[in-house]
Amino acid sequence: MRWVTYEAGDGVRTGVIDGESVRGLAAGATLEGLLADDALAEAGEDARRAPAEVRGLDAVRLLAPLRRPPSVRDGLCFLDHLRGCYKALGRDVELAEVWSQSPAFYFANADAIVGPYDDVPIAPGSTMFDLELEVGAVIGRGGRDLHPDRAEEHIAGFTLYNDWTARDHQVVDMAQGIGMAKSKDSAITLGPALVTVDELEPHRRDGRLVLELSATVNGVELTRDTLDRMDWTFGELLAYISRGTDLRPGAVIGSGTVPGGCLLEHVDTAELGDFTGWLQPGDVVGLSGVGLGETRQTVTEGIDVVPLRAAGRPR
Secondary structure, eight states: OEEEEEESSSOEEEEEEETTEEEEOOTTOOHHHHHHTTOHHHHHHHHHHSOSEEEEGGGSEEEOSSSSOSOEEEEEOOHHHHHHHHHHTTOOOOOOGGGGTSOEEEEOOGGGEEOTTOOEEOOTTOSSEEOOEEEEEEESSOEESOOTTTGGGGEEEEEEEEEOEEHHHHHHHHHHTSOOOGGGOSOEEEEEEEEEHHHHGGGEETTEEOOEEEEEETTEEEEEEEGGGOSSOHHHHHHHHTTTSEEOTTOEEEOOOOTTOSGGGGTTOOOOTTOOSSOOTTOEEEEEETTTEEEEEEEEOOOOOOOOOOTTSOO
16 A cells, blocks of 8 residues: 555545545544554555545645654665765775674654655755655554564555755764764655555565665756665664664654765766756755655755854853
8 A cells, every 4th residue: 555644725634545546534544643553454444445535646735654753763774875975075985894783873853754745945054955865664563672584574664765964064963973963853755655565565576675766856867776785674774773672653764875865975976967066945856766656855945043152152
């Protein structure tokens, strides 16, 4: 099933895509609630058999399928993305041993979710705004201390995930050394749908989902690669994340950036068509994934910031 959250003039609704239409549930139903109640499959059958409403896809505005998930974590499971960033910055691409010992991740801002076609303002004060092509796994059945061979059984489905990043703010975050902060705080795109695991099974090869993914800026393709190239599988990532802590239904876990799927990896490349530099107001960013759909968003002007005084000094 392809679950969506949408608005058609009379409030936010939840439903499933059926061809060129959406079969909606009764008002008040949310994907977050259905996942928490372990009612997704039953609700999907209800939507197919006796929907509360049926609307054409062209008559609704698709929102993020999960607008306020209980938590969002973002992994770094494509190590070639990290190597690409190091290369673009003139650093040694040989990775330290720590990167092969466990999958890295950080907690992202669950209050910053935006929809697949929403405008995205540049992060306040940023002049180095970037996109990141990822896939998000959504937890269906909660768990703790999951086994890496069985952890993927806890995934309800997948969605495209854009980890918008202010690279100049990231320099500050990394210098302070206590985790990602304002560099990852302004927006996370999810959508256009939560595609259930069974829907994607035809794309599974040797235990991995082989989904072709791509990203564009103003129609110029930045990268095209496949999800199965993850160095750490979703099962391994979930097992690591769940050590000693609960993963709740509805939690979103990002794959990390597909190699080449951000502008930072291209700062030493002149072959970007009409696009040069970091994202600017008016740029149109698109993500695409086989079986997952497409996002298309326009970057807009961000707000000015009020400078802070230096700590320990009077204003």
